[in-house]
Amino acid sequence: MRRRLLGLCLLAFPRRVRRTEGPVLLDLADDLVEHGASPVLECLSLVRSGVAGRLGVSGVPVRPALDRLALPLAGFLLAAFVLRWLAFLPPGEAWPGWSLALAVGGSLAALIGLMLRRRLPALLAVLPLAACFVDAWRDLYSNGGSRWVTASVNVLPALAPTAAIVVAAALAVRAGPPATRAAAWTVAGAAALVLVALLIRGSTAPGTSVLAAGGALALALIGAGLRDRSARLSAALAIVMAGPAFAWIATGWLGVADWMLYVGLYGGWTALALAALALARHAAR
Amino acid sequence: MAEIREATYFVLAALIDGPLHGYAIVQSVVDLSDGSVRLSAGTLYGALTRLAVDGLVEDDGEEVVSGRRRRRHRLTDDGRAKLLAEARRLRASAAVVESRLGATAPAVSS
Numbered sequence: 001m002r003r004r005l006l007g008l009c010l011l012a013f014p015r016r017v018r019r020t021e022g023p024v025l026l027d028l029a030d031d032l033v034e035h036g037a038s039p040v041l042e043c044l045s046l047v048r049s050g051v052a053g054r055l056g057v058s059g060v061p062v063r064p065a066l067d068r069l070a071l072p073l074a075g076f077l078l079a080a081f082v083l084r085w086l087a088f089l090p091p092g093e094a095w096p097g098w099s100l101a102l103a104v105g106g107s108l109a110a111l112i113g114l115m116l117r118r119r120l121p122a123l124l125a126v127l128p129l130a131a132c133f134v135d136a137w138r139d140l141y142s143n144g145g146s147r148w149v150t151a152s153v154n155v156l157p158a159l160a161p162t163a164a165i166v167v168a169a170a171l172a173v174r175a176g177p178p179a180t181r182a183a184a185w186t187v188a189g190a191a192a193l194v195l196v197a198l199l200i201r202g203s204t205a206p207g208t209s210v211l212a213a214g215g216a217l218a219l220a221l222i223g224a225g226l227r228d229r230s231a232r233l234s235a236a237l238a239i240v241m242a243g244p245a246f247a248w249i250a251t252g253w254l255g256v257a258d259w260m261l262y263v264g265l266y267g268g269w270t271a272l273a274l275a276a277l278a279l280a281r282h283a284a285r
Numbered sequence: 286m287a288e289i290r291e292a293t294y295f296v297l298a299a300l301i302d303g304p305l306h307g308y309a310i311v312q313s314v315v316d317l318s319d320g321s322v323r324l325s326a327g328t329l330y331g332a333l334t335r336l337a338v339d340g341l342v343e344d345d346g347e348e349v350v351s352g353r354r355r356r357r358h359r360l361t362d363d364g365r366a367k368l369l370a371e372a373r374r375l376r377a378s379a380a381v382v383e384s385r386l387g388a389t390a391p392a393v394s395s
Contacts, residue, residue: 021330027353028307029326035308042325049327058331061290174321 002039003030009043012050044171055277063172065233070114070169071179073241075186077128077162078107079193087198099135103128110166114173115183122170129163136160158245165237236276243272289371295322296332297341297360297368304345306355307333333358341367 006029010022029042052058081104085096096104106127113122247268251260289297292314299305299313311324324332336342341364345357360368 023354024307024347024356025326025330027355028311028329031308031353032311032326037323037325042327045325045327047327049331052331053334058334 002033005039005043006030006033006046009046010050012047012054014050014054017050017053041171057277060233061230062233063174064230065237066165066169066172068230068234069165069237070173071111071182071186072189073162073169074107074111074114074125074166075183075190076193077125077159077166078104078111079190079197080159080162081107081128082190083194083197086194099131103131106131107166110170111183111186113170114166115180116178117173117176119170119173122173123167125163125166125170129160129167132160132163161241161244165241239272240276243268243276247272289367291318292322292324292328293332293336294368294371296324296329296336297364297371300342300358300360300364301368304357304359306348306350306357308355310358336364340364 003026006026009029010018010026013022013025025046029046033039033042048062049058052060081100085100085104095101106124109121109127110123110125113120113124247264250268251264254264256264295314295318296310298317299310305313307326307329311329314322314324333342337344337358340361342358343361345359347354347356349355
């Protein structure tokens with residue numbers, strides 16, 4: 001069963017590589033799992049390596065790039081969900097609902113896990129990610145509708161990419177000294193973001209916050225990326241984070257039909273993913 | 286000269302004493318790094334592929350051990366030179382910091 005699973009993950013590699021390297025790679029992964037390595041992480045590592053080879057981005061410094069983004073994005077995610085709790089609930093309601101409560105709790109746990117460099121609590125970032133998809137499903141198919149949607153902003157394009165990057169960062173966490181100081185700055189920054197957003201509540205929404213935060217982060221990292229390969233990849237990820245929100249808001253401004261919003265969203269997402277891929281390829285050199 | 290990442294540095298170091306297969310490299314890297322670097326199969330494959338493209342390691346044949354196919358890899362002369370250069374660079378960087386810390390030893394040791 002384990003070997004079959006690892007063999008399945010090998011499909012991520014091009015056929016040419018599978019033919020020449022497949023059996024050796026499979027035996028190596030199997031050996032490592034037999035001697036205590038996590039089968040999940042070995043599978044993910046094979047898939048990552050295979051996909052990176054197919055895309056021509058092998059050698060991209062993924063771990064340092066995620067390390068660089070992990071705390072700021074976890075802090076931003078927490079701020080965005082707290083902001084939604086504080087600012088966008090119907091008047092008179094104190095309880096935000098289970099999905100938003102889990103999203104706030106998961107974001108907080110992820111921030112603490114990343115600060116302490118513990119993978120298990122950090123992986124609770126899957127809660128806000130799952131909550132984004134649950135909310136989107138309710139928005140589209142449930143009679144009650146979404147409790148999260150406000151104005152023309154949809155939480156799925158706005159926050160799911162950020163949550164996905166935090167989950168990826170949580171998977172890459174390695175044991176080490178706690179990043180207490182960095183976490184303190186992150187919490188301070190997140191609190192300031194919530195405060196400012198509440199002060200200008202009339203013109204604020206998570207989508208525009210994501211756009212502003214992602215854009216600022218990408219610009220800063222592209223500047224740093226002129227000297228540093230991992231920063232170039234961090235910038236690519238920040239663009240991916242802000243891209244869907246940008247596409248969603250831009251198509252909303254144009255006042256187009258609903259189906260065109262989705263075309264704009266997924267088209268914009270694809271275009272920005274390609275741009276990020278080009279940046280990542282640049283980072284691989 | 287391009288930077289060498291920590292994992293790559295230890296992969297090259299693992300091959301100093303002679304050719305090793307993938308699993309032995311992973312074990313050796315854990316020992317050499319005092320447990321701080323643990324390579325997965327995909328990561329090791331990526332590192333070895335890049336090192337082979339750069340001419341720093343090369344294949345040294347295959348063998349079957351306990352029914353498992355294992356490919357040995359060995360350090361090239363260029364790989365040895367690169368590793369030596371990186372070790373010297375790290376030593377020089379450490380010396381700068383140590384000498385500066387030495388100048389402020391009372392504050393550091395208290």
